[in-house]
Amino acid sequence: MNAEQIIKDYFNVNSYLSLSKGEIVYFRLDSDLFKDDNVVPNLIELLTENYVKNGYAHRYSNELQTYLLDKKPLNYSVVPLKNIQSNFEGQSNFGRYNIVTNIRSYEEALKMINTNYIGNKDVSLEDFSDDEKLNIDRTGTIDTNGESVIFFTFDDWGGDPIVNEILDVLNKHNVKATFFTIAKYSDVNSGISNINPNLLRTIALNGHDIGSHNYNHELLDTNKAELKKSLIKSYEVMSNVIGDLDSLRQYFRPPTLLVRKAGLEAVFESGYNYSVGANISTHDYESASSQEILDAIEPKLVEGKGNIVIMHFNNQSYYTAEALDKFLTNNENGVYGTKYKIAKLSDYLEK
Template identity: 30%
Template structure:
């Protein structure tokens, strides 16, 4: 091998070493600079996440009701909540708001959270960002006109979401709220089933968000005992607005909200 070939070989080796070293330094810098706490995002996949539950040291949980179809039991539910002196969160569709304006006012007057459940209860992951915003703002304006209140809590219909839905909600001033304890009241399994499902749920813990429906067949009959059971376990029931953290927070990959 002559001198020129040796020089060419050495130059190639040096270039390769520089590329490898540069790549290593970039990766190392990325690991150092990327924050461990990502606001509203799943830090491992970049997927936007709603709030499924909240990391809390105190024994607080939230009771939520989706209001999209029926209304026969709303007054009874409000009476039971009043009896126990607790506040809940009602996620309402635009159609429900329009059809039952006096009940919307009653919920607001009783001091419960008013939450947005979209205008027409669509699978919002199939909508464009503009369509998602429209689905949010129509019920928002209806509630504002009825009660003077600005809603800021949103639950997507069917629990169906994607990055577009979460970002549209955030741009519209909303936190997106899911649940980690499903009462399964919508399956109509009966009163005892609802009570046992909630009270003995494997995920029930500090910061849990419990899903119920104001129009499910057995919810009103199970509610009193369910609330009593939660209290006996030492839980304080608060509306979602008091459970979640506002301002600076981050999410883990299970949708648990942490305060920064």
């Protein structure tokens, strides 16, 4: 094959969207491997342009009702192996902490459903009794003692092009957010090809909260015993990457916001302090413009409360960073009348 054919065959852009922080790329230089001596140099040029300086993301098209692959700037650097930096710095446990999960009794977990579950008005509570429903939050907001606050939260997991773009916008406006991550993508023992623990650590080093979106994105209607295994594993995996940083929180975001009583019991029994829904969901992963995302946020904001906004940082979140930048700029300029304070969940949940 020539370089273009190798790239197309090996780096399938539908799944391989960029090179990642810390990846080591190697090439065979056997004398009889390539007929053309320029194959490896051409490979390096193509990889650098398309997977290091730039990456890819999936952009939703309303017209075609499908996702299109588009390039996004990444601006990573290629360095020699001598530039490898060790996170361990001579300490055998630097960056790796075995945090004991705060396992709770069934009775304690039941009580926490009434006090530490932040819900959503559209979530079905079909397996709760009428009396139980009366005590369960459905506002999706946090009591902020009258302050008008917005908590931007990001779900799932994505590649470097999307995540770095979101982090850049948050840094530009000097605000912090909360990320609910699917833990298997940070697990070096998961056996999947696109693990990226360096990206999780980057989010933490930028000062954001990190909570769990479960290990495999399991829903809360999963068998309770299996669910608890995943919930505990999710937290332990992330603690092995960022446990030395003040970022990992015992917060859980139910995938798709689906709730079942036994599932919520499992969350709190497994040591999580909060299960966090929201009052605003943007569906940014299927938005065809940044304005669509803004239109999903602005009319639903509640003054004097802590608004929780669900966004995503998966590879379909093409317009999320752009929408976030526009919203934060508008907010700073007083476009919404009230200037909302932007905070991460721990700023209020751990007061």
